[in-house]
Amino acid sequence: MTDKKTVLEVKNLSVSFKMYDKGLEQKDLEVITNLNISVKEGEVLAIAGSSGSGKSLLAHAVLGILPNNAKVAGEMLYCGKPLTSNLQKKLRGKELALVPQSVEYLDPLMRVGKQVAGVDGSIDKQREVFKKYNLSEAVERLFPFQLSGGMARRVLVSTAVIGNAKLIIADEPTPGLSKEMAKMAMSHFRELADEGCAVLLITHDIDLALSYADRIAVFYAGTTVEVASVEDFAKGPDALRHPYTKALWEAIPQNGFKPIKGIQPYAGALPDGCLFGPRCLMKTEACEKKIPMRELRGGEVCCIHAT
Ligand SMILES: Nc1ncnc2c1ncn2[C@@H]1O[C@H](COP(=O)(O)OP(=O)(O)OP(=O)(O)O)[C@@H](O)[C@H]1O
Numbered sequence: 001m002t003d004k005k006t007v008l009e010v011k012n013l014s015v016s017f018k019m020y021d022k023g024l025e026q027k028d029l030e031v032i033t034n035l036n037i038s039v040k041e042g043e044v045l046a047i048a049g050s051s052g053s054g055k056s057l058l059a060h061a062v063l064g065i066l067p068n069n070a071k072v073a074g075e076m077l078y079c080g081k082p083l084t085s086n087l088q089k090k091l092r093g094k095e096l097a098l099v100p101q102s103v104e105y106l107d108p109l110m111r112v113g114k115q116v117a118g119v120d121g122s123i124d125k126q127r128e129v130f131k132k133y134n135l136s137e138a139v140e141r142l143f144p145f146q147l148s149g150g151m152a153r154r155v156l157v158s159t160a161v162i163g164n165a166k167l168i169i170a171d172e173p174t175p176g177l178s179k180e181m182a183k184m185a186m187s188h189f190r191e192l193a194d195e196g197c198a199v200l201l202i203t204h205d206i207d208l209a210l211s212y213a214d215r216i217a218v219f220y221a222g223t224t225v226e227v228a229s230v231e232d233f234a235k236g237p238d239a240l241r242h243p244y245t246k247a248l249w250e251a252i253p254q255n256g257f258k259p260i261k262g263i264q265p266y267a268g269a270l271p272d273g274c275l276f277g278p279r280c281l282m283k284t285e286a287c288e289k290k291i292p293m294r295e296l297r298g299g300e301v302c303c304i305h306a307t
Pocket residue numbers: 017029031049050051052053054055056057058067101267
């Protein structure tokens with residue numbers, strides 16, 4: 001077996017926003033802390049985590065489309081090279097494709113056919129992709145505001161899959177799609193990975209991710225708490241590593257829907273050390289220190305108690 005190349009590697013990424021507090025006082029609000037992920041050619045890495053855990057911000061940091069008041073620290077490597085803003089600009093919309101979470105990312109004043117094909121893109125290719133997603137030729141001539149929610153989402157997926165992308169980041173690509181369409185979009189991402197792309201699939205739907213992803217990275221309060229294979233997720237809590245991942249597994253409807261007590265901490269009010277500490281039954285004093293990510297049983301975990 002040949003070694004698959006790592007397409008994206010994110011190490012100790014932090015993102016903070018310059019905010020104005022009361023009056024004119026300025027402070028940095030850290031929303032992503034020591035985040036780590038990597039994805040290889042041929043791989044679908046799902047990113048799971050509740051609302052506000054930093055999934056979309058990671059996508060925006062990789063693409064270089066964070067707002068101006070954002071400050072980024074840490075390392076991002078694309079095929080081993082530092083992902084500088086110049087490189088991001090060069091690759092964006094080409095090798096680096098995003099299926100955005102919201103249809104507001106479409107240009108409201110451009111007909112969707114043209115938008116999907118790209119400025120000097122091929123209409124044949126665009127029609128082929130539209131056909132795949134059950135979008136009629138009439139849709140080509142519509143403006144984004146004329147699309148239904150499900151149609152808009154299919155247009156967004158088309159935008160990302162049409163080019164020669166090497167890294168595809170899909171930010172919640174399935175809400176608003178029928179179960180059938182969601183499965184189709186997912187199998188299309190799987191196919192692209194099988195053809196050699198690296199795919200980052202951001203999703204709330206762990207169950208759907210289990211059928212199409214290779215590994216799942218679990219985010220909590222802006223950090224990676226665990227990276228595990230889908231096989232580990234399918235096996236359940238004993239095969240998983242982090243207390244939050246185990247709790248997340250138990251919260252899946254098929255596994256009893258047992259919710260965890262407490263809430264994810266807000267940026268600006270993060271605890272010292274382990275960010276899950278305040279909700280963790282295993283917490284000890286040692287958890288209040290900085291906890292590094294470590295390898296464990298073929299996965300990765302950010303917890304000193306995990307065995
Ligand atoms: N421009 C901004 N200024 C300040 N804080 C922000 C900004 N954008 C996002 N945040 C905060 O960063 C945190 C992470 O946001 P992000 O959008 O990445 O979450 P998410 O995991 O994608 O959530 P969802 O599942 O709801 O899409 C949130 O607490 C959010 O409020």
